[in-house]
Amino acid sequence: MMRSLSVLVAILLIAPAALAGPWLDPGDSGLRHDIQVLADAGVITGPVSTWPLATGDLLAALDADPVALDPAARVALSRLRDRLEAEAVIGRVRFNAHASAAQHPRDIRSFEDGPRESGEIGAGIEWTGERFATRVQGQWVDDPDDNKDFRLDGSYLGVALGNWMLAASTSDRYWGPGWQSSMILSNNARPIPAFTLERNSTTPFKTKWLSWLGHWDLAVMWGFLDDDRTVPSSRVFGGRFNFRPLKSLEIGITGLGLWCGSGNDCGLDELGDMVTGAGSSDEYDRLGGYDVRWSSAMFGTPFALYTHLIGEDFGDGSSRLLFPSKVLGQFGAETWGHLDGLGSYRIYLEWADTECDFSLYRNVTGDGGGGQPGCAYRNSKYRSGQTYRGRSFAHSTDQDSSVYTIGTVLNDLDDNSWLATLAFGNLNRRGANRSTV
Secondary structure: OOOEEEEEEEEEEEOOOOOOOOEEOOOOHHHHHHHHHHHHOOOOOOOOOEEOEEOHHHHHHOOOOHHHOOHHHHHHHHHHHHHHHHHOOOOOEEEEEEEEEOOOOOOOOOOOOOOOOOEEEEEEEEEEOOOEEEEEEEEEEEOOOOOOOEEOOOOEEEEEEOOEEEEEEOOOOEEOOOOOOOOOEOOOOOOOOEEEEEEOOOOOOOOOOOHHHOEEEEEEEEEEOOOOOOOOOOEEEEEEEEEEEEOOEEEEEEEEEEEOOOOOOOOHHHHHHHHHOOOOOOOOEEEEEEEEEEEEEEOOEEEEEEEEEEEEEEOOHHHOOOOEEEEEEEEEEEEEEEEOOOEEEEEEEEEEEOOEOOHHHHHHHOOOOOOEOOOOOOOOOOOOOOEEOOEEOOOOOOOOOEEEEEEEEEEEOOOOEEEEEEEEEEOOOOOOOOOOO
16 A cells, blocks of 8 residues: 555535445445435434444335425435435336446545546346345456455345345445544455345334433344465454434444454354454454534534544453444544525535544643554454455545545535545555555
């Protein structure tokens, strides 16, 4: 990976993605902007930072009265209604096709989907029934980094079990409030084949002891990594619980770890030790932490602040599951609105530092010691770390990076989405030696 990132500028005109079914995949920043506008307006009541995003809460929001909304929320509701009424239809078979080309495919991806290779052409078929849903999608790519010319990325087979969807999938996933990337699970790498379980609708608990959590969501994945690693055929197990106790507040708790693999025990006891933190820090590669997003308004202008703190390891003894250590951090601020004659916009400023116990964290905690380069997203056993087919599936800049990003999303009056991003900072700034295979 290159050692420094000086300036990256990208301006794109994006057509809305054509995939829906029981959930919305990450990758469409214009759609995400609309959904976040509606969530901040209280039209969408559930959490919206766990992608794929189930369509249950979104469909319920379509009944909102547009007259009571501000201009940004009103046009967002109209676009979301058009999207879901056309695509989230029970019993209809839908076909899709796409093609992309890039002279310089992006090595570092944001939430926005984009070409992973210099050329790609794909097609698929999708069907959603009352209980079952499936999508079979294939892509042929030119000169792939992982030497896989044909892929089934974006495919799934799911079954609804009450308010839950159990699926086998190769879908992109994105957990967290950040726009440039997620600190723990992003769509930077190709999607990890996984069994997944997640809620279809984020209805609150009925008991008075838990009803204060408000609408809540839970996503669990059991994924299968590639063979070309220091520990071939490792497994990844992760879960995310997020909730909205207030319209203005969303909180997420996320954990993810590597275990199993060639030559290692892969039983349920080992999985339990990895999840609970009973095993040693070197036996499994565990990450965990918290994210918070809070929105408000000042002088009539809406804004939101968010942070995502992830520990490469957990504390000792009884604190294992509560206080992650070797902390990485992401911080952001955003504002949004509507400009007559132009459209709905969002502007965000984001900073992420992926060095364990980064400088700001040490200053806040009063620890005068230095950070820990080379420790993030991997350990002495799982040296390939949080990667899949050569790319980080955690933060897109991988370890020991400090990157500032300013970006904007504009959904114009013709329903086109325009994106502009400026990023600068350093990648692998300590030059720490690490294994990536």
